[in-house]
Amino acid sequence: MSKLGNLGARLYRGEVGYDFVGKRKIWYAVSILITITAIVGLAVRGLNMGIEFEGGAVFNTPKTSASVAKAEESAEKASGHDAIVQKLGDDKLRIQIAGVDIKKSDQIKKSLAADLDVKAEDIDADLVGPSWGEQIANKAWQGLAIFMVLVVIYLAIAFEWRMAIAALIALIHDITITVGVYALVGFEVTPGTVIGLLTILGYSLYDTVVVFDSLKEQSKDITKQTRQTYSELANKSINGTLVRSINTTVVALLPVAGLLFIGGGVLGAGMLNDISLSLFVGLAAGAYSSIFIATPLVADFKEREPQMKALKKRVLAKRAAAAAKGESAEAPEREADEADDVEDGPDDAAPAVVGPRTQPASRNRGRGRPSGKRR
């Protein structure tokens, strides 16, 4: 891990790093491509809506020796509709019948119980009227809309409107990708999926907000220096929080993966699986978008501001002058160090933080140590 730790340190100092913002056009293109694919997939293939949205019934039987074919026959005979029968682990069956109304379910249940040689009361049934899923979905859209409005307002207050817009775009991007994956792969959409999708809201933004927070902090006094443009600073913010972003995403994905592969594996399809699948896809998309889309977008928006334009000009002018002096080779490294200093400026000014300079004790302690040996 020490290598990772070192990498973290070098990322933090900006010694290494990927030029996320500089290469943003590539990533915008990638995202647009993915989004288009998702939309096309959605338009062409549509979503595979579960019976919760179409109306129908799902029966889960206990352990039975009956075959899938027999169960299918029995279910179709009893219901008069097509049945989908899946085998779950441990010889259980999951029988899904679309288009069955709730009233008919008892009859189907009885006939299934008789044909499959199990007790009727041991069969679990999930019966849904056709408008229920629609209602859940409508409520979900409503929730989504309200949440978006509130969060944009909040982010606009806590940060600024440009960040709020960028976060919103990233959020829409994540949802589109997730929905697109569902359309393309043909996973079934259930209320569990909707739940997962809605959870992505919070998560996707969580990640974005952490990067923005760092960016806001670092860019506080940006106009007072001439070493970095806003884009460069944004890029440094991303790189500086990259380790954290990776860790956060890994840690968030681990339980979800546990839910998806273990919880789902034991039970086969079910609510656990539905939620975790959409979460898994959405979380990955969320991590991607906060790094590759949201922050570069902020940089883009920001650089349109006249003062940022002026700053860019000054920075470039200074660099040109430095290059003329033949210092160009050294420039990047120096810049990185200097950036640290810039960063310290706002730190010290920030409330609740007192710079080490006001702490003679700790500084002396530090000084007393031979610096060379610490390395």
Added chain:
Amino acid sequence: MAAPKKGRRQSAPGKPGRSLVFILIALVALTGGMFLSGHTTPRLGIDLAGGTSITLEAKNEPGQKNAINPTNMNTAVDIINNRVNGLGVSEAEVQTQGDKNIIVNIPKGTNEKQAREQVGTTAQLFFRPVITQAPGEPTPQPSDSASTGADKDKGKKDEKDKATDKATSPTSTPTSQGRAVSDALKDAPTPPASDKDKDGKKDPTPSADPATAKLQEKFTKLDCTDKKARVAAGQGVKPSEPTVACGKSPDGKTWDKFVLGPAEVNGKDVGKAQATINQNSGAWVVNMTFTKGGSKKFAKVTSKLSQQQPPQNQFAIVLDGDVVSAPSVNTTLSANAEISGSFDQESAKDLANVLSYGALPLTFHEQSVTTVSPALGGEQLKAGLIAGAIGLALVIIYLVVYYRGLSLIAIASLLVSAALTYAIMTLLGPTIKFALNLPAVCGAIVAIGITADSFIVFFERVRDEVREGRTLRPAVERAWPRARRTILVSDFVSFLAAAVLFVVTVGKVQGFAFTLGLTTLLDVVVVFFFTKPLMTLMARKKFFANGHKWSGLDPKRLGAKPPLRRSRTASAPVDPKEA
């Protein structure tokens, strides 16, 4: 600026113990409360404990717009609750969800089919003429049964003769009649006219109708003190047929049983009913207003009834097979009627409610019905818990590998968080009826990630500070305010999402949102009152402060700068070495 920041800096690290003690007390108190209240496990939702969950959606009846309002919904919940729990089911719960949904959860071991029949139909309110009335216990005496049989016949006849409005009279009067006739139905605006008793025209033909005999037998055997029998009595009865029914006697303690004629007026004919105080007597009465069609029917029936002798001058108000009230009629009434009797404010209001909403202006449609056998529910819970445990284990492994010693703090925090979540969920079961369902379990598992996120934000901040060359104690104090802000901002976003979902959505989504919101809040509490103070304490330990290589804070591994004053003059000479 200087003063507050100094104050905070000095106070925060100065008393980390206090926060730790605080959270420990909270934890002990919650756990203690858990054991004191006798609930040591969270209440499980139907999908985990087994049972049936029915979701009903209210639909407007034609011509009754805006009927879906909180008042009507609550009345519907009351009525459905009475019905479901009238089955002898304990713990069935009925609650509204969203603006127009009612969720009925029926625990395992009950007759699901019967319950669904009860729940699915609209409440039935009818006005039926009383034919016979007797105390609620079975009446085995042959003589009594004979007399009531005659009454019954008369009822039948009554039905046939309705059009001609021929008054019939009872052959005998049950002994208990006087007791039950304390309610009176009269024309609201006019004082009660005692124009009754056109008695004497005896109905001479005791018919041998087998249905009548059956009804008579049913009546004889009916034991209104038995709940199940009461429910059974009113079941499957068509409004157009005579029936037997039970009702509370006016004193509210004992039961009376009735043989009732066919329904003459139904609940939809009632326009409005209100509990008011009668200006003359000063007693609580219930005022009814009928609809146009209802008035006609009511006038016809009351004119007939008012000519009868007790108990046949009574009009039973039957809700779902139970006689809610059986006022006597003294005169012909039409559009307005007043029911007087020994009401207090509450009982008058109840009756008015029943009359207004008994036949709800809403119809309910089953949106979803989920039945889960306990076996499968338990299995799902088990799978969920296993998944959660594995997820937690993976997170812990990752934290240990990456953060080494620091992970101890993270793990301790996660455990505290888990314990708090568990205790609160358990306590919320009896208090706000929170039930842990499968989506909620998912929410809790997902929350592991959210909670761990906060530590990562904090730890990375601390490590950044160490990289700046600070020693651990100032590094922790410096990192905290910045980490704190990040944690608050991002947790707020998470919480916002959960809150919006909770308010807007229904059903399964709501349980998930609740758990997510709860754990987000707890995350903030744990980070503030546990993780940070613990970190402050740990920063004093040699193991961490000296940057042991297993502490996760080894400055060398973190690639810290030498602890010099960071300025350009300082960094310049260092750079070459670093490179």
